[in-house]
Amino acid sequence: MSVSESVEAQLSAGQTMHALRLHEHGGPEQLVYETASVPPIGIGDALVRVHAASFTPTELSWPPTWEDRAGRDRRPVIPAHEVAGTVTALGYGTTGLAVGAAVYGLTDWYRDGAAAEYIAVEVRDLAPAPASLSFVEAAVVPLAGLTAWQALFDHGALSAGQTALIHGAGGGVGTFAVQLAHAAGAHVVATGREWARQLATELGADEFIDLERQRFEDVVGAVDVALDLVGGDILQRSWAVIKPGGVLVSAVEDPAASPAAPKARSVFFVVVPDRAELVELARRIEAGALRPIVGAVVPLADGRAAFETKRNTGVPGKVALQVTD
Ligand SMILES: NC(=O)c1ccc[n+]([C@@H]2O[C@H](COP(=O)([O-])OP(=O)(O)OC[C@H]3O[C@@H](n4cnc5c(N)ncnc54)[C@H](OP(=O)(O)O)[C@@H]3O)[C@@H](O)[C@H]2O)c1
Known part of the structure; x- marks a missing residue:
């Protein structure tokens, strides 16, 4: 059994994780830090161990936060669709990234987000994280x-x-x-x-x-x-x-x-994930021509405070959620 298959088997056996979730419609006051199942990975997916995540201040009011592509209610939902972490397992049909790779990306709005210890993400939405950045810095880029x-x-x-x-x-x-x-x-x-x-x-x-x-x-x-x-x-x-x-x-x-x-x-327009553009952003970051601005870093367990922070005026750049040390 390969490393990815064994990790996948281990994680699919009902393993749980910590996550920030919303059970009811509303704003940051509805965010709950709790235990959830590690997501299953599908065809084309990577399972990513999340080290840091970020979000856009208004996303809790966006329909895709609450629905799947068929318009079905998918509560409880995990917000925050920017991720930086490590690939832990790969689903069938994935190319371009290996288990253990440090990655970053913008994830599908219609699926659970990155305010959790693990996220299942389509590999095509991920790119190698800029090596010169911390995971927190990388998470605010996508x-x-x-x-x-x-x-x-x-x-x-x-x-x-x-x-x-x-x-x-x-x-x-x-x-x-x-x-x-x-x-x-x-x-x-x-x-x-x-x-x-x-x-x-x-x-x-x-x-x-x-x-x-x-x-x-x-x-x-x-x-x-x-x-x-x-x-x-x-x-x-x-x-x-x-x-x-x-x-x-x-x-x-x-x-x-x-x-x-x-x-x-x-x-x-609504932004779309794009691996080639992420690669170009990373190239510029590595060349010192572009830098992310992190206005605040909040532990995942205090994620509600992170969303509330961004409601205040005067917070430069982005707020990051720190998921692992
Ligand atoms: N369509 C898409 O795909 C997409 C993607 C990303 C973001 N967005 C949207 O784009 C907007 C910006 O996102 P963001 O992440 O950059 O948000 P952000 O970090 O909150 O940035 C907005 C900036 O605009 C300033 N601002 C807001 N109202 C102002 C006013 N009346 N006068 C002067 N300055 C004002 C804010 O300053 P203060 O802090 O002082 O208020 C803040 O610095 C949000 O509405 C977000 O939902 C859309």
Whole structure:
């Protein structure tokens, strides 16, 4: 019996783990730290021993947190869909990763997440973790890094010499977006509250606008790509600064849904797992050209506090859940 088969057999024999779960709909107050079954692995899956995890602040309100792909209620559910850990076993039909590999990735929203000691993940959603990072640092990269990459390049087609306006630049996605846009040779105008000014500037922003003190549309010239990570009024006011031929990209809500929306190009998107993009993000991290910002680290057992922390203003970058030492 191979190592992976023996570990798999051991784990499938009803073994339990600690996990953060939700039995009832709601916010962080519904999170319970308890015992759950180690998940079974299916075709194409890896079983990953989770060392650290992360999450997006609004995910508890997203339908895929609660349902499977057929729309069936799948409670109790485990949140947090960014993982960094070690491959413990491999299911049938997996390629590209071996048992024992240190990996990171964005996991399927419609399945249980990484706020647990083990997670079953499709291998295609994983990539080798950046060797220079701790697991905690690696765990905050996948969702935020991929969202920033896909917004700027896959949807925004940002290129050198263009101007990128990034709303919410001090947060999880924004801190990656500022670095990636700067590295792409764009002129970067970052926005947020005053606390984020120094961070955004250190990460490569050429200008910073405090949204509480200035109307950005009065000071920003025309931009090629506006990336909205705030939504609402900030998103709607951004139409005014898009150049002819430019694009308004939002990860929060559909810019075109407003009846007043002009006919410029706009995109609302949901991030998708992408191994090739994770590999590229890791390459840049290893080259010292990109760094994750960890605003706080909270043990898994206090996971409710982690979600509550991110509800507060002024937490830079991402909050990580530490699962093992
Ligand atoms: N569609 C997708 O696939 C996708 C993927 C990832 C994230 N998202 C969404 O994208 C948004 C950003 O995610 P994130 O992880 O970067 O969140 P985050 O870490 O909370 O970042 C948001 C940033 O925007 C700032 N901000 C919010 N409202 C503001 C306002 N009125 N004025 C000034 N600054 C404001 C926040 O500052 P304060 O801390 O001071 O409030 C924070 O720094 C969230 O809504 C998330 O759900 C969507």
